[in-house]
Amino acid sequence: MIAALLRRDLATFFPFAGGGAALPVVFFVAVAMLYPFAVGPDANTLSRTGGGVVWIAALLAAILPLEKLVARDIALGMFDQLRLRGLTEEAIMAVRLLAHWLSFGPPLLLAALPAAALLALDRSTLELLLLGLLAGTPGLAAIGLMIAALTASLRAGAALSGLLLIPLALPILIFGAGALARQDAASIGFVAAISLLLIAIAPFAAGAAIRAAREV
Amino acid sequence: MFLPNAQAYARPRLPSSDPVTAPRLHAHELACQRGDRLLFRALSFALEGGDILHVTGANGTGKTTLMRALAGLTTPFAGTVACEGARGLLDERTALDPDLPLGRALAFWRRLDAGGDGGEVRARLALDALLDVPVRYLSTGQRKRAGIAVLLARGVPIWLLDEPLSGLDHAAIALVQEIIAGHARGGGIAVIASHQPLGLDSVVTLALEDHRPQVDAV
Numbered sequence: 270m271i272a273a274l275l276r277r278d279l280a281t282f283f284p285f286a287g288g289g290a291a292l293p294v295v296f297f298v299a300v301a302m303l304y305p306f307a308v309g310p311d312a313n314t315l316s317r318t319g320g321g322v323v324w325i326a327a328l329l330a331a332i333l334p335l336e337k338l339v340a341r342d343i344a345l346g347m348f349d350q351l352r353l354r355g356l357t358e359e360a361i362m363a364v365r366l367l368a369h370w371l372s373f374g375p376p377l378l379l380a381a382l383p384a385a386a387l388l389a390l391d392r393s394t395l396e397l398l399l400l401g402l403l404a405g406t407p408g409l410a411a412i413g414l415m416i417a418a419l420t421a422s423l424r425a426g427a428a429l430s431g432l433l434l435i436p437l438a439l440p441i442l443i444f445g446a447g448a449l450a451r452q453d454a455a456s457i458g459f460v461a462a463i464s465l466l467l468i469a470i471a472p473f474a475a476g477a478a479i480r481a482a483r484e485v
Numbered sequence: 486m487f488l489p490n491a492q493a494y495a496r497p498r499l500p501s502s503d504p505v506t507a508p509r510l511h512a513h514e515l516a517c518q519r520g521d522r523l524l525f526r527a528l529s530f531a532l533e534g535g536d537i538l539h540v541t542g543a544n545g546t547g548k549t550t551l552m553r554a555l556a557g558l559t560t561p562f563a564g565t566v567a568c569e570g571a572r573g574l575l576d577e578r579t580a581l582d583p584d585l586p587l588g589r590a591l592a593f594w595r596r597l598d599a600g601g602d603g604g605e606v607r608a609r610l611a612l613d614a615l616l617d618v619p620v621r622y623l624s625t626g627q628r629k630r631a632g633i634a635v636l637l638a639r640g641v642p643i644w645l646l647d648e649p650l651s652g653l654d655h656a657a658i659a660l661v662q663e664i665i666a667g668h669a670r671g672g673g674i675a676v677i678a679s680h681q682p683l684g685l686d687s688v689v690t691l692a693l694e695d696h697r698p699q700v701d702a703v
Contacts, residue, residue, distance in 0.1 A: 273596040281582070346578025349558055353574055354597065354639075483559050485520075 278368030293330040294376045300326035301384035312389040319388025320449035331409040336427040338417040358476030374406035401445040408464030411471035418475035422482040508570030508642035515564035517550045525696035534672040542693030548678035552647045576647040579632035581620045588616030594635045603638045625652035644675040
């Protein structure tokens with residue numbers, strides 16, 4: 270049952286799988302591409318500030334898939350039918366979190382390579398950046414899932430979810446981008462810790478939000 | 486405890502070989518609200534295998550709310566729902582991916598329910614010609630037939646059908662009536678919320694208007 274659900278979620282959310290979910294990755298690369306045009310082609314400036322720009326681009330890219338993440342399946346009655354088959358909302362949301370991260374984290378890591386080239390990042394910065402994104406994107410996915418579930422029954426949910434994600438993602442951004450500025454891998458440990466905590470909370474928070482959305 | 490029709494309980498039942506798996510759906514003193522408004526109260530019934538309950542009521546009297554409470558999706562304002570046996574709900578939202586062709590949307594539920602091929606059910610509901618059509622292009626009636634196919638393939642004993650006949654043509658209505666009657670003959674329970682007559686024999690009718698709260702509870 271869980272495997273069938275994960276397969277369906279991945280087919281819905283994975284980029285280039287027909288769901289049209291490639292937008293966040295394209296957006297991410299586009300931001301990295303625009304930045305040199307905006308601040309000028311000075312390689313020194315770019316490599317000093319580029320890592321932070323990649324982090325901001327990742328954060329903004331995390332907002333894009335939220336609109337379809339939960340609200341669509343509530344409208345379809347998908348969660349109701351899964352509940353009738355004995356799956357708890359928490360289990361459904363845990364599967365959704367995994368599918369959401371898989372369809373957004375690894376593609377972003379891959380896209381970080383051309384982004385790093387565009388921003389003239391050196392090798393050690395790139396390593397810290399990839400490590401930080403690997404540790405931070407699960408946390409971003411967890412925040413995104415919680416927000417998507419909480420705002421699913423609101424009419425302006427999509428616009429609101431972007432506004433809500435940015436402040437909640439600040440700790441991940443501070444430690445993730447901070448590791449680049451200090452060239453210090455230790456703060457990536459903080460990013461991983463924040464991500465783990467968020468992953469542990471997200472299925473329960475999102476599951477409760479879906480149940481609450483039924484009562485209105 | 487209010488019984489909608491005492492005669493229903495005197496009706497001889499089909500012999501049930503295994504009392505543990507015999508389905509049962511009891512509602513006791515049920516009251517449900519939508520928003521701040523109490524829709525109905527003091528609603529009780531007891532259904533065993535072979536029973537069909539027809540819930541009637543004008544729009545907005547709480548038919549869908551009742552079905553969702555019976556399905557265990559929402560918590561009733563008061564009262565309890567006791568149930569033995571798996572429940573299946575058919576409502577206007579069929580949970581079929583609108584972007585997928587019908588065949589693949591049905592295949593997802595078939596995999597999830599670990600059911601068989603389902604070809605027999607599809608043929609019976611005349612869905613075979615539609616398998617390549619994306620769900621969003623299906624008409625209301627076609628989508629409803631697909632929802633019934635998913636429900637049938639699951640093989641659950643308790644059916645909660647919210648307006649199962651709306652949007653269907655005459656041939657499909659006759660077919661669905663036959664399917665529901667067959668389900669009850671096979672020892673299943675069906676609760677049907679519908680404002681139109683069902684055309685089925687030995688149906689207990691429950692009018693939600695009879696349970697409207699006397700004093701508005703706002």
